[in-house]
Amino acid sequence: MRTIIIGSGAGGLTTASTIRKYDKDMEVVVITMDKYVAYSPCAIPYVIEGEIKSFEDIIMHTPEDYKKERNIDIITEAKVVDVNSKENKVVYEKDGEKFELDYDYLVLATGGTPFVPPIEGKDLEGVFTVRTVEDGMKIDEYAKKSKSVVVAGAGAIGLEMAYAFKKRGLDVTVVEMAPQILPRALDPDMAEKVKEYLEKEGVKIILNKPVEKIVGKDKVEGVVVGNKIIEADMVIMATGVRPNIELAKKAGCEIGRWAIKVNERMQTSIPNIYAVGDCVEVVDFVTKQVTLSPFGTTAVRQGKVAAKNIVGIKAEFSPVLNAMVSKIGGLELGGVGLSALSANQNGISVIVGRCKALTRARYYPGGKPIEIKMIFDKNGNVVGCQIVGGERVAERIDAMSIAIFKGVRVDELANMEFCYAPPVSMVNEPLALAAEDALEKFD
Amino acid sequence: MRTIIIGSGAGGLTTASTIRKYDKDMEVVVITMDKYVAYSPCAIPYVIEGEIKSFEDIIMHTPEDYKKERNIDIITEAKVVDVNSKENKVVYEKDGEKFELDYDYLVLATGGTPFVPPIEGKDLEGVFTVRTVEDGMKIDEYAKKSKSVVVAGAGAIGLEMAYAFKKRGLDVTVVEMAPQILPRALDPDMAEKVKEYLEKEGVKIILNKPVEKIVGKDKVEGVVVGNKIIEADMVIMATGVRPNIELAKKAGCEIGRWAIKVNERMQTSIPNIYAVGDCVEVVDFVTKQVTLSPFGTTAVRQGKVAAKNIVGIKAEFSPVLNAMVSKIGGLELGGVGLSALSANQNGISVIVGRCKALTRARYYPGGKPIEIKMIFDKNGNVVGCQIVGGERVAERIDAMSIAIFKGVRVDELANMEFCYAPPVSMVNEPLALAAEDALEKFD
Numbered sequence: 001m002r003t004i005i006i007g008s009g010a011g012g013l014t015t016a017s018t019i020r021k022y023d024k025d026m027e028v029v030v031i032t033m034d035k036y037v038a039y040s041p042c043a044i045p046y047v048i049e050g051e052i053k054s055f056e057d058i059i060m061h062t063p064e065d066y067k068k069e070r071n072i073d074i075i076t077e078a079k080v081v082d083v084n085s086k087e088n089k090v091v092y093e094k095d096g097e098k099f100e101l102d103y104d105y106l107v108l109a110t111g112g113t114p115f116v117p118p119i120e121g122k123d124l125e126g127v128f129t130v131r132t133v134e135d136g137m138k139i140d141e142y143a144k145k146s147k148s149v150v151v152a153g154a155g156a157i158g159l160e161m162a163y164a165f166k167k168r169g170l171d172v173t174v175v176e177m178a179p180q181i182l183p184r185a186l187d188p189d190m191a192e193k194v195k196e197y198l199e200k201e202g203v204k205i206i207l208n209k210p211v212e213k214i215v216g217k218d219k220v221e222g223v224v225v226g227n228k229i230i231e232a233d234m235v236i237m238a239t240g241v242r243p244n245i246e247l248a249k250k251a252g253c254e255i256g257r258w259a260i261k262v263n264e265r266m267q268t269s270i271p272n273i274y275a276v277g278d279c280v281e282v283v284d285f286v287t288k289q290v291t292l293s294p295f296g297t298t299a300v301r302q303g304k305v306a307a308k309n310i311v312g313i314k315a316e317f318s319p320v321l322n323a324m325v326s327k328i329g330g331l332e333l334g335g336v337g338l339s340a341l342s343a344n345q346n347g348i349s350v351i352v353g354r355c356k357a358l359t360r361a362r363y364y365p366g367g368k369p370i371e372i373k374m375i376f377d378k379n380g381n382v383v384g385c386q387i388v389g390g391e392r393v394a395e396r397i398d399a400m401s402i403a404i405f406k407g408v409r410v411d412e413l414a415n416m417e418f419c420y421a422p423p424v425s426m427v428n429e430p431l432a433l434a435a436e437d438a439l440e441k442f443d
Numbered sequence: 444m445r446t447i448i449i450g451s452g453a454g455g456l457t458t459a460s461t462i463r464k465y466d467k468d469m470e471v472v473v474i475t476m477d478k479y480v481a482y483s484p485c486a487i488p489y490v491i492e493g494e495i496k497s498f499e500d501i502i503m504h505t506p507e508d509y510k511k512e513r514n515i516d517i518i519t520e521a522k523v524v525d526v527n528s529k530e531n532k533v534v535y536e537k538d539g540e541k542f543e544l545d546y547d548y549l550v551l552a553t554g555g556t557p558f559v560p561p562i563e564g565k566d567l568e569g570v571f572t573v574r575t576v577e578d579g580m581k582i583d584e585y586a587k588k589s590k591s592v593v594v595a596g597a598g599a600i601g602l603e604m605a606y607a608f609k610k611r612g613l614d615v616t617v618v619e620m621a622p623q624i625l626p627r628a629l630d631p632d633m634a635e636k637v638k639e640y641l642e643k644e645g646v647k648i649i650l651n652k653p654v655e656k657i658v659g660k661d662k663v664e665g666v667v668v669g670n671k672i673i674e675a676d677m678v679i680m681a682t683g684v685r686p687n688i689e690l691a692k693k694a695g696c697e698i699g700r701w702a703i704k705v706n707e708r709m710q711t712s713i714p715n716i717y718a719v720g721d722c723v724e725v726v727d728f729v730t731k732q733v734t735l736s737p738f739g740t741t742a743v744r745q746g747k748v749a750a751k752n753i754v755g756i757k758a759e760f761s762p763v764l765n766a767m768v769s770k771i772g773g774l775e776l777g778g779v780g781l782s783a784l785s786a787n788q789n790g791i792s793v794i795v796g797r798c799k800a801l802t803r804a805r806y807y808p809g810g811k812p813i814e815i816k817m818i819f820d821k822n823g824n825v826v827g828c829q830i831v832g833g834e835r836v837a838e839r840i841d842a843m844s845i846a847i848f849k850g851v852r853v854d855e856l857a858n859m860e861f862c863y864a865p866p867v868s869m870v871n872e873p874l875a876l877a878a879e880d881a882l883e884k885f886d
Contacts, residue, residue, distance in 0.1 A: 043804060318858065326864050336862065364489070398842050399842035402849070419740065420837075427453065
């Protein structure tokens with residue numbers, strides 16, 4: 001029996017390793033366009049920033065490791081050009097040659113491609129997207145000879161890159177079409193706190209406007225935003241990622257509203273073809289709508305589910321809460337579940353609790369401000385939470401992920417038992433205080 | 444209407460402030476033996492260590508603040524000598540005089556007293572307990588002229604003090620009767636990791652033996668442990684705390700197995716007398732047995748419940764999980780819910796999941812080891828968790844507190860959605876990995 005996995009990102013390689021964990025005999029072949037595998041794209045901004053020494057550090061395994069340690073074959077720098085789901089075959093090209101390979105199971109882990117709007121100048125030298133290690137390496141080199149950069153798109157990756165460039169001494173402008181930064185992750189009021197931090201650090205931010213044009217003779221010299229030209233030696237297009245669904249279409253898999261359609265077992269409409277990661281659509285836990293969840297953690301959890309089902313172990317992938325966290329300089333920010341903005345857009349009425357507190361006892365040195373916005377449905381169940389603070393945000397988001405998943409009520413959360421020691425927390429846990437604030441608004 | 448509160452610890456003052464929050468008219472009088480109020484006893488070791496500059500820092504409010512800002516009267520350095528619950532009166536002594544005061548509601552927030560075993564030499568100069576700011580100040584002074592210290596008792600406070608003395612350059616020996624350190628908080632295997640850390644830091648630890656005798660002519664010169672004398676200039680008795688229940692007895696309140704008996708509303712057997720904090724007994728969430736919960740957080744939560752009931756707002760205190768955390772030097776340790784040891788003692792059969800991981804992505808600088816032990820009942824519900832690690836332990840304990848409270852199942856936890864960014868977490872959250880490890884042991 002052979003499983004072919006197309007793609008070597010978090011989803012693809014987790015599927016491969018998990019199959020091997022439970023099945024010593026299955027032949028596992030990964031085909032990937034990438035040269036480097038098993039790296040963490042989320043780490044690229046931190047290499048650019050200099051927090052992580054080199055790109056080699058973020059590559060955790062080589063294809064040779066996979067062969068030697070787990071008997072997984074990885075065919076790198078190879079492009080799958082066709083999937084024949086009737087004959088259970090894929091066709092791929094490598095080094096100019098075409099090859100065919102049969103499969104019993106196929107896993108589409110084709111990921112996403114950075115979306116670059118079709119604007120003038122997008123192909124000039126000095127315009128980059130951020131996806132692969134190679135992208136990172138090229139950006140790193142180009143930044144060495146650059147003085148200024150425009151980052152188009154104020155999602156987490158865009159802002160992490162912006163901060164990284166600032167730390168390296170470049171003049172940085174972020175341009176975002178939406179009326180706020182982090183439009184997918186945070187509500188406007190919470191995003192504003194992140195914006196203030198970045199501006200204090202010297203990053204310029206322009207909202208409500210797209211990059212209309214990139215100008216320059218042979219290479220980037222500036223961008224046009226509104227009726228102004230912003231001078232820049234380089235441009236980072238962090239304008240979102242689109243799921244790669246071409247191969248799924250060729251295979252005849254059903255495509256949903258946003259991406260490849262899968263069931264709870266990560267199975268496509270063709271029973272022996274699975275799909276995981278950024279190329280699939282999922283169900284939102286709160287709204288029950290289909291959505292995208294382009295996170296490494298989602299890909300990993302989906303890879304485990306797909307692999308288990310392939311080897312015959314029961315496993316299901318649950319609707320997502322899109323728990324996210326980012327660290328930008330001295331600021332951690334995170335969100336999980338429904339935002340108030342998105343509640344509005346979905347016609348869900350919510351009650352909001354807030355808390356401003358510190359991460360340690362008031363008198364304990366090094367404590368940092370933390371702000372929480374907690375969102376409850378009108379029945380009093382927690383449905384979302386956003387946190388911006390100097391430390392210890394990630395695990396609080398995780399705690400709220402559990403709370404939302406289990407439908408914790410506002411009164412339960414206000415009275416929840418939390419641990420305390422002066423160097424690591426306040427005697428009144430901010431999560432409980434935010435719930436207490438909301439509780440007073442119910443009657 | 445007047446509420447008298449006896450005691451100015453976390454429980455007493457939270458009750459006072461919460462009454463005032465909801466009722467502007469109630470007269471609120473706090474009577475306390477303490478000179479300083481509104482300080483955090485948990486902070487004393489960190490002042491001794493030098494992390495916090497001075498004892499003034501940990502006193503957050505003065506009695507004058509309470510009067511001015513909240514119209515709460517605090518009578519300090521006063522001892523309540525009688526409670527007449529028939530006539531709703533307390534009698535207290537201050538400056539050698541006796542006073543009587545009527546109440547409509549009485550709140551016993553009498554706390555606990557450090558238990559010092561009745562051994563020879565316990566009254567010598569140089570023997571201390573750790574409870575009040577004054578204790579801390581005396582210890583601080585005495586340590587300046589001391590070269591060596593024995594800490595009797597290896598609970599959190601004992602170990603925090605031991606580490607603090609070591610940081611100040613004293614020779615430190617911890618003596619614990621039990622076969623492990625942190626016997627109430629952690630299982631032996633997890634406690635062993637903390638012991639290794641402390642020993643590496645130079646703290647000597649003797650287990651399975653009590654301090655039998657303290658020797659010295661006018662002041663401490665050493666302690667007898669087994670058949671050996673350990674030389675020491677000072678001795679810290681961190682051998683536990685006993686609930687102060689004398690006034691409750693005088694009032695005629697029912698006493699339970701360990702301390703004052705209260706219902707979910709924190710009401711004693713006498714309807715207009717409430718009790719909160721270290722002087723009451725509570726119900727354990729998992730075992731349903733009565734137990735003690737001598738934590739500042741418990742006292743705060745109980746104070747809110749008592750106050751709300753006094754002013755006529757419905758509120759109930761839930762059974763406790765005894766969530767605890769401590770930071771000792773570079774190590775955070777915490778526990779919540781049932782330990783495997785205590786499960787054994789209660790005849791509950793459990794399945795354990797474990798995980799050794801890092802607090803950041805493997806390649807991200809500054810990541811620290813973290814170890815998790817997770818405990819499930821035989822139905823697959825999580826009932827306990829212990830964590831020892833270099834950072835980010837407290838919020839994970841909090842997440843597990845929610846999980847235990849809501850009865851999260853092992854498979855749910857293994858597949859739970861957690862957030863990820865390289866500087867603050869691993870793509871596979873250690874909590875999920877520990878659950879995954881346990882899941883494989885179920886069939």
